[in-house]
Amino acid sequence: MSEVYANRRNRLRDRCSASGSATALISRPVNVRYLAGAAPRGAVLLLGREEDLLLSPGPPDPQPGADRLDEALRVQTLPGRTGGPNATGGDAADLAADQGVDSLAVEEHHLTVSRHRALRSVAPRLRLDDVGGIVEQLRLVKDEEEISLLRVGAEIADQALGELLESILVGRTERHLALELERRLVDHGADGPAFTTSVATGPHSGRRGHRPTDRRVEEGDFLTVCLGAAYHGYRCEIGRTFVIGTSPADWQIELYDLVFAAQRAGREALAPGVACRDVDRVARQVIDSGGHGDALPQMTGHGVGLEIEEDPQLAPTAMGKLDACVPVTVEPGVHLPGRGGVRIDDTLVVRPEADGGPELLTITTKELLAL
């Protein structure tokens, strides 16, 4: 495993050198983790010309399910420092200056103004550049190891959801159903939920990111559930909408069919080389044609990985094209205020047609189930 991280750091080193910085200071925890295998609290990664250093304010404390810290990496614990994250930034600048380095690229989109100022004052001759979102860009295309972690996470989410569907739902609150789902995720081996589990009943159904309330499931409700497992740090997402009772109303069937058609169109559009905005467009057009274009959120999908929402965005304003081995969600939804709505959400991996096209990770049925 250790080699994986060293390779990632070498790719980063190449990119930095190409843009004129021999050294970089990576402070965003998720990026530190990507490059080092783990990110002890407050740790920063100093990418040197030859040697890399993980500067940590305390002893390494890997999170459950996290890979072990890359063994090839020299870990420097800074004992007796209570300053937390701020301390290590200054030490990194110190070290870089000591090594005769004249410029250091930092993550300006993560580093605060205060920390940036502290770096400057510790090493006033060091030129501070912006490394930009280079690490986020490296993280976009996943290797097969990363994809297999997402696959396991998706299986866990499918299992948790499947078990919930077998239990009695009427009369239970959104909050309890969400907690039960999260317990089941952990039962099946997840590190924890990938994000706050969303359970939305009746008038709440179909809302993106709905926070569970004390509303109870009632007969005739739409029920939208959106959950995901974090597995060894990798986060996937699945969303489904069900109907409670024996038979759905006509408006429910109509709305469901519309969102289903939009989601299928989005899924089928996924291929290497396709513009992200085009995937969004085909899904959006279906909803538009059904007269619910206004009810659509700004985004119909997004990348997943170490973060539950990372690049690329599938949105009208998105730039860039899809690549093979990029995992994304496709999750159009319509919410009608006061009535409720439908969301259908899958995690898929973009694959070339020769490899069978998009790989669906979340395989729970998308038929409209009456529970």
Added chain:
Amino acid sequence: MSEVYANRRNRLRDRCSASGSATALISRPVNVRYLAGAAPRGAVLLLGREEDLLLSPGPPDPQPGADRLDEALRVQTLPGRTGGPNATGGDAADLAADQGVDSLAVEEHHLTVSRHRALRSVAPRLRLDDVGGIVEQLRLVKDEEEISLLRVGAEIADQALGELLESILVGRTERHLALELERRLVDHGADGPAFTTSVATGPHSGRRGHRPTDRRVEEGDFLTVCLGAAYHGYRCEIGRTFVIGTSPADWQIELYDLVFAAQRAGREALAPGVACRDVDRVARQVIDSGGHGDALPQMTGHGVGLEIEEDPQLAPTAMGKLDACVPVTVEPGVHLPGRGGVRIDDTLVVRPEADGGPELLTITTKELLAL
């Protein structure tokens, strides 16, 4: 309620004016919430000379248990912006510049270098100052309304812990016990856990912030549990150590008595006007005298409120004195590698002796229970 937030903003306005800035841009979500009653995702608060504006990238979406948004506050939704947090900062600078304001104080300890640069480019003539930790300082002393929310949170945590103690523990994993505690917190009305619930068995016991693993509770174990409830945004903390089985070993009784004595010394030292480092010192001296000074963490307590770890710190290097109505934890602990240890953790409110001295919020017994 609305008046509370307006008063807080007026106090902030006074402080800002005193330091030469007529306007401020508050971007740290927890500070926005403190001043506005809620913090929709990505929202920033522009504190003007006369009028305050909450700039939000989307419709307000209060979290469960959050107070409603201050009605006196003008909320400006910026529709169609997908830029998230970054968008609103630029808009704030725009608005400030439009109003003829010449300087804007920002939270340099929260604002990233990128966002700071974006503010500059939107309004190049606007002077950007640092508001520093002024809002964090305002948040230090709590009003009785805030304390009563902490009190309810502490009751909930006590209940959840009490129920767990009545169940069978041997053979269950740390992870499951932690999940059950979190479910019980929500059952009793918490928004959710105040922080990741820590359940530590056997050799893990006594470790601060231990993340639950799949280790099962065994006869003879020490069991350390640390949990808290978030209630209307306010977060409290309780930690207890138990022994599993009929009778504790001698070393367990000795260690427990030592940590108990240290924790009591710390609790009894809490009073308005006492230096924070002195509270830490009295607790630390007890542990030292028992020969376990090396096993002590860097901090024996900290403030709580909208964040689970906020000012003041009770640590050897801490500056400042305690005030009345400041809630803090007192939580010394000793962990012996390979054997385990003890932590005892309470949330208390500093009160003058005339009012009966420190108010204990977490009232679960601190006798060494054998479960």
